Amino acid sequence: MARINLLPWRAERRRQRQKEFGIMAALAAVAGIVLWLLVNMYYNAQLDGQHARNAFLQQQIAELDREIVEIDSLDRQRARLLARKAVIEELQGNRSQMVHLFDQLVRTIPDGVLLTSLKQEGQMLTLEGRSQSNARVSTYMRALEGSGWMTNPQLAVIEARDGVPGLPYAFTLNVQLSTPAAKEAGATTPAPAAPAQEVAP
Structure with a gap:
């Protein structure tokens, strides 16, 4: 026996379209969520990379600061050694001068x-x-x-x-x-x- 659809065909088509619209809306929502997750992951990766670069730069800056402190310390040590060397040379020169001086005092009197x-x-x-x-x-x-x-x-x-x-x-x-x-x-x-x-x- 053949079935006879007693529902109006317009109402049936409307429900079909509403169903299709719901499916499309759900797919769009899922696509939006996926896109948001991808964008969020991208920016998080960018932030992580920037944080890593910042940490590397801070490490390099700290290393340079330590080297600068070492250089300053070496410069001060070098200055002290040069000053000590100058004093020693002056003392040696004065000692030589005094030897000649007393020799000349004896010779000239x-x-x-x-x-x-x-x-x-x-x-x-x-x-x-x-x-x-x-x-x-x-x-x-x-x-x-x-x-x-x-x-x-x-x-x-x-x-x-x-x-x-x-x-x-x-x-x-x-x-x-x-x-x-x-x-x-x-x-x-x-x-x-x-x-x-x-x-x-």
Whole structure:
């Protein structure tokens, strides 16, 4: 026996379309959710990558900071070593200078002159002694000037004084310490030599 559809065909078609629309809406919703998940995963991956890059950069910056601190420490250590080296070289130079100085003091002192005191302040040397005469002191000053290790002798005091037989004059000389190399370097522009002060006996 044949079936007869008693429902109106328009209502049936409407329900069919509503069903199809519901299916399409559900598919669209699923597609939207999937798309949102994919986009969210993409941005999360981008953020994770950026965080990893930031962490790497921070690590490199921290490493550079440590290296900078090490370099600063090495620079300070190098400066201390150079300062110590300069002090040692200066002490060695002064020791050599003092050896030559005492050698020249012995070599330049003439007969009739006796040194009683020697005092150094920086590059200035003060000599005190006794002499037979003023002329002997003048001879001593010329010898000091020609020694190469002392220059510009200046007579500060000379006076007759009792106490040492045969050496009636007490004197005080100020002389500038020098080195032969420094003296030769300044020879291109020589300053006029101060004449030795000679007091008649």
